Amino acid sequence: MRAARFYDRGDIRVEEINEPVVKAGQVGIDVAWCGICGTDLHEFLDGPIFCPSAEHPNPITGEVPPVTLGHEMSGIVNFVGQGVSGLKVGDHVVVEPYIVPEGTDTSETGHYNLSEGSNFIGLGGNGGGLAEKISVDERWVHKIPDDLPLDEAALIEPLSVGYHAVERANLNEKSTVLVVGAGPIGLLTAAVAKAQGHTVIISEPSGLRRKKAQEAEVADYFFNPIEDDIQAKVHQINEKGxxxxxxCTSVQPGFDACLDSIRMGGEQLLSLQFGVNQLVLTWQN
Known part of the structure; x- marks a missing residue:
């Protein structure tokens, strides 16, 4: 099968590799769609970061380059290994792409994303979604409705970043929020806030990205921080901020705009994605 393989910085190759073996407790998946995350781009330009190197194998998988990339994936189950009970062939699924140490508590309250040495399928090893097939432990495979388009389902992993950030903000009904940056994570964060009934303001210098945000109707106001005084615009909309x-940009002017625009006692959150980990900071102004 074909797969996109990371060898080293600036060296990603599409090549033929063997299909993965589906072991006991695992699920075989025909990959339908897989997004290219900003993390994948960072690996190509500046890596290895999450990917292993020849000198530093992944401590959990033991893998060294090349590794197959891709962690924002959807697909259809093609085989279930011995002991798998919650999934069947033909199920439409997405993958929660974690690699954690053996013995980690992977329950919903286990905070497994904070486990020592954790990494991500499609970066640290264990295959990846930028291949025709992948084999994944049942724990990390989630069934989705058959009528959910698989291209849209591939966005569930980055969507979870925005959803988690909005949930962590503990917003009251019909709050006003500022989203700085209209890249994929910013758009999805804005979409979640808008869907929950909040007034959403987007600050984005790229005309192309502002246009996409307007077309997607994920916000109520769209400003260009190069031309607009974001603090003044925000306080025109909501006097208190x-x-x-x-x-959602990880640049200093964006962080400053948040601090300038938030009301006293408001919440500032960084909705950033590193691999599939998320950094969320709460700031009490």
Missing amino acids: VDAAFE
Whole structure:
């Protein structure tokens, strides 16, 4: 089968590799769609970061380059290994792409994302979604409705970043929020806030990205921080400032805009994605 393989910085190759073996407790998946995350780009430009190197194998998988990339994936189950009970062939699924140490508590309250040495399928090893097939432990495979388009389902992993950030903001009904940056994470964060009935303000210098945000109708106001005074615009909309600000650019001017725009006692959150980990900071102004 074909797969996109990371060898080293600036060296990703599409090549033929063997299909994965589905072991006991695992699920075989025909990959339908897989997104290219900003993390994949960082690996190509500046890596290895999450990917292993020849000198530093992944401590959990033991893998060294090349490794197959891709962690934002959807697909259809093609085989279930011995002991798998919650899934069947033909199920439409997405993958929660974690690699954690053996013995880690992977329950919903286990905080397994904070486990020592944790990494991600499609970066640290264990295959990846930028291949025709992948084999994944049942724990990390989630069934989705058959009528959910698989191309849209591939966005569930980055969507979870925005959803988690909005949930962590503890917003009251019909709050006003600022989203700085209209890249994929910013758009999805804005979409979640808008869907929950909040007034959403987007700050984005790229005309193309602002246009996409307007077409997607994920916000109520769209400003260009190069031309607009974001603090002044925000306080025209809400005199006291926004109830929460989401920094989705990881650049200093974006962080400053959040601090300038948030009301006293508001919440500032950084909705950033590193691999599939998320950094969320709460700032009490």
